[in-house]
Amino acid sequence: MNALKEGWFSELSTMWPGECFSLKVKQVLHEEKSKFQDILVFDSENYGRVLVLDGVIQQTERDECAYQEMMAHIPLAALKTDPKKVCVIGGGDGGVVREILKHPSVEEVHLCEIDEGVVNASKKFLPHMNMSFESPKLKLHIYDGAVFLKEHKNCFDVVIVDSSDPVGPASSLFGPEFYKSCKEALNENGILCTQAESMWLHLDIIAGMKDFIVDIFPNVSYSTISIPTYPSGAIGFFICSKDESNDVKVAKRTEWFESAKDTLQYYNPGLHASSFVLPLFASRRLGLKQ
Structure with a gap:
């Protein structure tokens, strides 16, 4: 290369x-x-x-904790009820699944990854992820995530879209039709968390996504984290709830945290809340409540 x-x-x-x-x-x-x-x-x-x-x-290995932990624990901790069934689109490395499994109430995790090569390489060369692939709670689907969601309506408490950038195999995961499928795949109070680029590099892309997402979900927020090896050292997530009254910026479920915190390196309930506080240039452009 x-x-x-x-x-x-x-x-x-x-x-x-x-x-x-x-x-x-x-x-x-x-x-x-x-x-x-x-x-x-x-x-x-x-x-x-x-x-x-x-x-x-x-x-x-050094900084994946920031992305994997926040992407999994923000939506799961923001739920008003214990999550039981979670779907991950992309994420073939298994890191987000590893974090989801730290919530004892979760009964099933459906991982839908289009590229089996990513799964196989992760199993072989990323041993810190291997535990997630061996869990009996994991249902692995080598399949197109956009199609998978259309086939599973009203199924999940949380849908997490762990996609790469909006080019190549992930390009179909950044349009309004996909977000409509995400909403339909969630139960009535479900939450979507999706990778949403860097505010330092891709604010126009993020703002364009926001414009159509707010027409689909009644409750939309944007969270950002620090991670050294991602472009500009930061990455963001859209957190979208079907429950308009649910303040996703607050971690409502903290009992799992007390039992899992020794295995965590990045996430905590305070950081959950603060990740939604954006610098003025971003908050002005996105126009979302903080």
Whole structure:
């Protein structure tokens, strides 16, 4: 791959023109061209093992906790009732599933990943994710997530869309038809959490998404987190509830946290709330309540 040169990996993409993030490579462990994308796994000098799809970092051992924990625990903790059935679209590395399983009330997690190559590479080379794939609560579907949701109406307490950027195999997950399918797949008080880019790089994309999401969901908020190896060092989520009265910025369920906090590195109920406080440039552009 062109991104690997002289012992370094450089994240080159038109999604962030004029800049890139680089990591020193200790050893390349896996390179594959799947049916859908290029898959790369390598050991880095400072961030442990790294998973890369189509030249874009998806996770590193050192900082994946920020993304996986917040993406899972914000929507699950924001529910007014205990979650029982959760769907993850994308997320073939298994990290979000790992975090969901820390909620004892969850009975089923449906993981729908279109690229089996991502699942297989994660099972083999990302051992800190392997526990999630072995859980009897996990139902793995190698399938198109957009189609899967259309086939499962009123099924889930929470739907989590752990997608890559809106290019390649994830492009179908960023339009209004997909969000309508997400809403229909949720039960009457369900919550959607979806990856929604960086406010520092993609504010126009985020604002465009917000414009159609607020026509679909009665309750829409935007949360942002710090994560060093994602473009600009930040990533955001749309948190959308079918229950207009549910303040998703507040963690209502905290008993699971007391039993799981020794296994957590990033999420806590205070950070849950503060992640929705946006800088003025972003809050002005998005026009969402804070």
